[in-house]
Amino acid sequence: MVKSKYPSERTWFAFPIEVRYNSRGTVIPRPWQNASLERKGRVPTTSSAEASHFVVRYHEMDKLNCKIQDVLNMTWNELEQACLSCHKCGLAKERNHVVIGRGNPDAPILFVGEGPGRQEDEQGIPFVGQAGKLLDLALTSCLFTPDQYYIANVVKCRPPQNRTPIREECEACLPYLRQQFALIRPKIVVCLGAVAVTSLVSPDAKITSARGVWTQRKETLFFATYHPAALLRDESKKLVMWQDLRRVRQKLDELLISV
Numbered sequence: 001m002v003k004s005k006y007p008s009e010r011t012w013f014a015f016p017i018e019v020r021y022n023s024r025g026t027v028i029p030r031p032w033q034n035a036s037l038e039r040k041g042r043v044p045t046t047s048s049a050e051a052s053h054f055v056v057r058y059h060e061m062d063k064l065n066c067k068i069q070d071v072l073n074m075t076w077n078e079l080e081q082a083c084l085s086c087h088k089c090g091l092a093k094e095r096n097h098v099v100i101g102r103g104n105p106d107a108p109i110l111f112v113g114e115g116p117g118r119q120e121d122e123q124g125i126p127f128v129g130q131a132g133k134l135l136d137l138a139l140t141s142c143l144f145t146p147d148q149y150y151i152a153n154v155v156k157c158r159p160p161q162n163r164t165p166i167r168e169e170c171e172a173c174l175p176y177l178r179q180q181f182a183l184i185r186p187k188i189v190v191c192l193g194a195v196a197v198t199s200l201v202s203p204d205a206k207i208t209s210a211r212g213v214w215t216q217r218k219e220t221l222f223f224a225t226y227h228p229a230a231l232l233r234d235e236s237k238k239l240v241m242w243q244d245l246r247r248v249r250q251k252l253d254e255l256l257i258s259v
Helices: 035-039 048-071 076-084 118-123 130-141 167-184 194-200 228-233 237-258
Strands: 109-113 149-153 188-192 214-217 220-225
Touching: 076 167, 109 167, 109 194, 130 228, 130 237, 149 167, 167 194, 188 194, 188 237, 194 220, 220 237, 228 237
Parallel strands: 109 149, 109 188, 188 220
Antiparallel strands: 214 220
């Protein structure tokens, strides 16, 4: 097996599907790495063209791991400067501001959304538009206080026309989010929407099936619910998300009592 450059204690977040890591932080061999697995029928047969594509993706991820290594162990100030000067993907070309996060950097809960919208890009603060106001209202109604949470996004620059960020953009930005996670050390991570779920829980996860499900990774609990922007399009989801946040509030109370 190929040893990962990414320390095993940092492997709480999912990696893109072409490169998988086990609990020891080592790369799980893919078909082009271990042909004997194909002969034994343990993995699907891979054509030479597919294998070539995967090899390219593997080397891309190897370069990304080097970038991850550079980001690890940064202080908040160093991380902020790295984000502000980042040009790892095309989103940097049209941004007005890099949107890093808001809230208490020592909070027990980390909320992770998709990416900045127009108002967030203008102000440099996440969740300040209509969806953000709806989220703040829901958190207040569930008796969360501002010192109990920190809010960030998978990508820190606005995608054009508020489109969904593509996989390569998420991959380029995830090292920054991982370091935010390492600095905050939250007890609970709440994934807001499909992009956060596929980036942090599993590349194959669907928000419809992952919503409302608790997943434990080491000492941190992961939970998924709808992105507040989805509530603006479908008001029937408002009650569901409110109930989800009530469950998060109850779980936080349980964890704080047990400390």
